[in-house]
Amino acid sequence: MTPTTQPPGASSSPARVVVLVSGTGTLLQALLEACVDPSYGVAVVAVGADRDRIAGLDRARDRGLPTFVVPLREHADRASWDVALAEALAEHRPDLVLSAGFMKILGPAVLGRFVVVNTHPALLPSFPGAHAVRDALAHGVRVSGCTLHRVDAGVDTGPILAQRAVAVLPDDTEESLHERIKAAERELLVQELPRLLGR
Numbered sequence: 477m478t479p480t481t482q483p484p485g486a487s488s489s490p491a492r493v494v495v496l497v498s499g500t501g502t503l504l505q506a507l508l509e510a511c512v513d514p515s516y517g518v519a520v521v522a523v524g525a526d527r528d529r530i531a532g533l534d535r536a537r538d539r540g541l542p543t544f545v546v547p548l549r550e551h552a553d554r555a556s557w558d559v560a561l562a563e564a565l566a567e568h569r570p571d572l573v574l575s576a577g578f579m580k581i582l583g584p585a586v587l588g589r590f591v592v593v594n595t596h597p598a599l600l601p602s603f604p605g606a607h608a609v610r611d612a613l614a615h616g617v618r619v620s621g622c623t624l625h626r627v628d629a630g631v632d633t634g635p636i637l638a639q640r641a642v643a644v645l646p647d648d649t650e651e652s653l654h655e656r657i658k659a660a661e662r663e664l665l666v667q668e669l670p671r672l673l674g675r
């Protein structure tokens with residue numbers, strides 16, 4: 477399906493981004509800090525989640541941003557959850573939806589209506605899925621990293637937009653490697669998002 481969202485174009489007004497989170501939201505925080513500068517050209521207009529009481533939503537509320545929560549368990553099935561999420565997103569008229577630590581697979585109602593970009597903590601197409609850092613370590617890779625990619629119907633299979641490599645250290649744990657990857661993700665996201673939005 478072709479998204480019906482207006483493609484981002486050259487415009488003096490900031491591009492509208494809705495961020496989806498499921499947890500801590502340090503990537504969201506980095507983006508919010510970048511957006512303080514009007515010349516950045518991007519505005520986070522709302523933050524959505526699949527669960528309440530997470531730090532990611534608190535970061536948005538602290539800045540007075542609108543938030544919304546669409547829990548899967550409150551819907552009869554994934555299809556109706558997907559439709560409800562698409563409707564919640566549409567209220568904020570995003571030019572782009574950013575999945576930044578959102579741990580649910582998006583369905584056709586969302587993907588058919590919006591341009592969705594995801595940030596993933598591995599060098600895709602290696603190590604897709606919810607345990608990318610653990611899987612990369614278990615495989616013994618010496619280099620991992622992060623990927624910004626367009627979301628399609630598969631799990632982390634969409635076109636790659638940008639990547640950054642991160643060295644794996646001999647004594648790395650899943651936590652230590654993920655922290656260094658997240659530092660790279662924050663930089664990559666802040667650097668690339670305006671370009672992806674034509675700003």
Ligand code: GAR
Pocket residue numbers: 499500501502503504532576577578579595596597605606607608657658661
């Ligand atoms: C990031 O590493 C992001 O790539 C990952 O969750 C972390 C969120 O960090 N997302 C996935 O693994 C999605 N499959 P944050 O909550 O501190 O922003």
